[in-house]
Amino acid sequence: MxxxxxxxxxxxxxxxxxxxxxxxxxxxxxxTPLFIYDVAHIREKARGFKRTLDELGIKNKVVYASKAFGCLAMYKLLEEESLGCDVVSGGELYTALKGGMTPANIEFHGNNKLKSELELALDSQIGMIIVDNFYELELLEELTTAKGVTQDVMLRVTPGVDAETHDYILTGQVDSKFGFDVNSGQATKAMQKVVAAKGLTLKGIHCHIGSQIFSSEGFLVAVERMVAILEEWKADYGYTAEVLNMGGGFGIQYTENDTPLEPEKFVQAIVEAVKGQCSLQDYPLPELWIEPGRSIVAExxxxxxxxxxxxxxxxxxxxxxxxxxxxxxxxxxxxxxxxxxxxxxxxxxxxxxxxxxxxxxxxxxxxxxxxxxxxxxxxxxxxxxxxxxxxxxxxxxxxxxxxxxxxxxxxxxxxxxxxxxxxxxxxxxxxxx
CATH class of the missing domain: 2.40.37.10 (Lyase, Ornithine Decarboxylase; Chain A, domain 1)
Structure with missing residues (x-):
């Protein structure tokens, strides 16, 4: 069937x-071959994420992961649905801008952003750059100083969470090419560098534990560790995050053997975990961002x-x-x-x-x-x-x-x-x- x-x-x-x-x-x-996209279905999925977050009473932002599928028409559709987008290259950023995305609603990911790509991001006044490593941090500080601008950033951290997915799409574990490692102290050192930088404003932290995830368990562990990191930074350095970005990776159904959670249930579990951990740690509830991509366009x-x-x-x-x-x-x-x-x-x-x-x-x-x-x-x-x-x-x-x-x-x-x-x-x- x-x-x-x-x-x-x-x-x-x-x-x-x-x-x-x-x-x-x-x-x-x-x-043929021909890709056919059901626009009504895309709208339904996009609105479902936003509606669920709003109903749960938490300040939020839904950011579409462009790498799943991007073109001028897709970015126009995202703008119509009031979604943000993340990009991972100069080409995706250029297309998003040409497609009419509001620059303030664009965030830039990637583990090796080129100087020319960062310059395009700064010149376009995009909303957020997710800093991935010390090389990028130093380069970004040089560019903002030279241009006399200030850029909002988040730090991508690897909280040491192994999600149940294929090794090629697993990203939150300690041994990953992405982000600042928490256990070794890299993430804390990066936080201190950003806070001290004149041209950078640290809005919060980001993690992404993997893709095509069917269970909320990995996200719950990640939330616990992310809030613990923030509480440590608040207690030891006086830094309080405005935003907690839990990434994406919500699984979808490819075959009858796939039994993923409904996206709304993923969101509900994450929100409840964030509220619970913040209450437990007596930490101010941050704005919650998520980055669905596959779960919006795949089906x-x-x-x-x-x-x-x-x-x-x-x-x-x-x-x-x-x-x-x-x-x-x-x-x-x-x-x-x-x-x-x-x-x-x-x-x-x-x-x-x-x-x-x-x-x-x-x-x-x-x-x-x-x-x-x-x-x-x-x-x-x-x-x-x-x-x-x-x-x-x-x-x-x-x-x-x-x-x-x-x-x-x-x-x-x-x-x-x-x-x-x-x-x-x-x-x-x-x-x-």
């Missing part, structure tokens, strides 16, 4: 419909492919090839991410068989779904892979010189092209003879 999210449904023609738009018509209009995204060749090895495996693959979704090959999907041009439970849906790239590891039960398919059928809205297009490549797909937003029966399909001319546009 496939998973349908948001407005997705089947119409009287047995065609998959998203946002009131028939996917077979979208395929004819825009071609809203569907990738549409056209079925091509097939290969059946008796009693071994039946391969069904589509016109995309690891170039538009590297996650299965990168860390064995699992997905599900369905036929978009006809719904059927007849002649079901186990198949492997594979891509067209010249790699044996180019397998989108290793084992899925689907109706008998023929060349030209449309296969829809669900929950591809996060880290699909944003990690896409031109491997094998394949053009990257188009991206369409759908809402209330209307479709809008937000990223056009690349052409062969685009592929050679940067080449020099």
């Amino acid at each position: 496939s998973l349908l999210f948001g407005t997705a449904e089947f119409n009287e023609k047995d065609h998959l419909v998203i946002g009131g738009c028939d996917t077979t018509e979208l395929a004819e209009k825009y071609g 809203a995204g569907t990738t549409l492919y056209t079925v091509g060749s097939q290969k059946e090895i008796p009693e071994v495996r039946h391969y069904v090839s589509v016109d995309g693959g690891m170039g538009d979704n590297i996650r299965p090959a990168l860390y064995s991410a699992e997905y599900t999907g369905l036929l978009a041009n006809r719904i059927s439970d007849r002649n079901m068989e186990n198949v492997a849906v594979v891509g067209k790239y010249c790699e044996s590891g180019d397998i989108l779904i290793k084992d899925i039960k689907l109706p008998e398919m023929v060349s030209g059928d449309l296969f829809a892979m669900t929950s591809t809205g996060a880290y699909g297009y944003s990690m896409a490549s031109n491997y094998n010189r394949n053009p990257r797909p188009a991206v369409v937003f759908v809402e209330n029966g209307e479709d809008k092209l937000v990223i056009r399909r690349e052409t062969y001319d685009d592929l050679i546009s940067l080449d020099c003879e």
